[in-house]
Amino acid sequence: MSETTARPESRPRREFRNVTVPEILFAYRLPLAGKLSILHRVSGALLFLALPLFLLPLFGQSVSSPAGFEEFSRYASHPITKVVLLVLIWAYLHHFCAGIRYLLFDLHIGADVKISDKRTLHTRTAAISFSVSLVLTVIFGLKLFGAF
Amino acid sequence: MASVQKTGQRRHVVGAHYGVRDFLIQRVTAVILIVYTVILGVMALLTPSFTYENWVGLFNFRWGTFPMGQILATLAVLAVAYHGWIGVRDIWMDYIKPAGLRLFLQALTILWAVGSAVYAAQILWSL
Numbered sequence: 001m002s003e004t005t006a007r008p009e010s011r012p013r014r015e016f017r018n019v020t021v022p023e024i025l026f027a028y029r030l031p032l033a034g035k036l037s038i039l040h041r042v043s044g045a046l047l048f049l050a051l052p053l054f055l056l057p058l059f060g061q062s063v064s065s066p067a068g069f070e071e072f073s074r075y076a077s078h079p080i081t082k083v084v085l086l087v088l089i090w091a092y093l094h095h096f097c098a099g100i101r102y103l104l105f106d107l108h109i110g111a112d113v114k115i116s117d118k119r120t121l122h123t124r125t126a127a128i129s130f131s132v133s134l135v136l137t138v139i140f141g142l143k144l145f146g147a148f
Numbered sequence: 149m150a151s152v153q154k155t156g157q158r159r160h161v162v163g164a165h166y167g168v169r170d171f172l173i174q175r176v177t178a179v180i181l182i183v184y185t186v187i188l189g190v191m192a193l194l195t196p197s198f199t200y201e202n203w204v205g206l207f208n209f210r211w212g213t214f215p216m217g218q219i220l221a222t223l224a225v226l227a228v229a230y231h232g233w234i235g236v237r238d239i240w241m242d243y244i245k246p247a248g249l250r251l252f253l254q255a256l257t258i259l260w261a262v263g264s265a266v267y268a269a270q271i272l273w274s275l
Contacts, residue, residue, distance in 0.1 A: 044235045044236075048235070059272040063275055096182070099178055
């Protein structure tokens, strides 16, 4: 017998059927691990899209020649470029940290945790992943915008 | 028990070659990219100043005559292309149900991935 069935239901649980996009975005509250997961997907898609459109042209410019490198530095100092770069830096760091979390789960790390503690495990490891990637994003962002 | 019809004119199109093989390749390429990120990160931290020569040197350094920097970067690019193909294909398989549209998007994704890899290789090997 699980705790959920034993606990008297104080109010009826909300049901979501045939969910629409607004419901997904605003009504249905994903657990933290779910947010990490969907953002892993979003960040991956973003990076894949940006690779030949933005990242490779910028990289090609930067390594083309000393003069090309100067021009790259001018592009990169434009605020819009910096904002785009910061979004992609976040995307990389989020994808990286969340990805390591999935790889560790694939190695069955945490698999022996009691079923009643799974939720805590998933939430805590998601929180660690979010913390590391966001702190690093802030550090890279401060560096990018010239705070140090 | 009714058997599932797997051949014939109403065969369900899902896109081939998914399953444990791609599951493994997605993870192997992920590990390759973690390793390359760490290598590049450490080399960048050891670089005294952000000049053109130091920047290019991260990608075209040699061990003797062996073009180690370019080889590592090219392997990372190939890993990105394959990893990205599997990930984006999973997105189409989850959200795009009409088989024709899904196949079109999957074909587009392959072109995108291969095109990106060729583009990156062209930049790297002209250093």
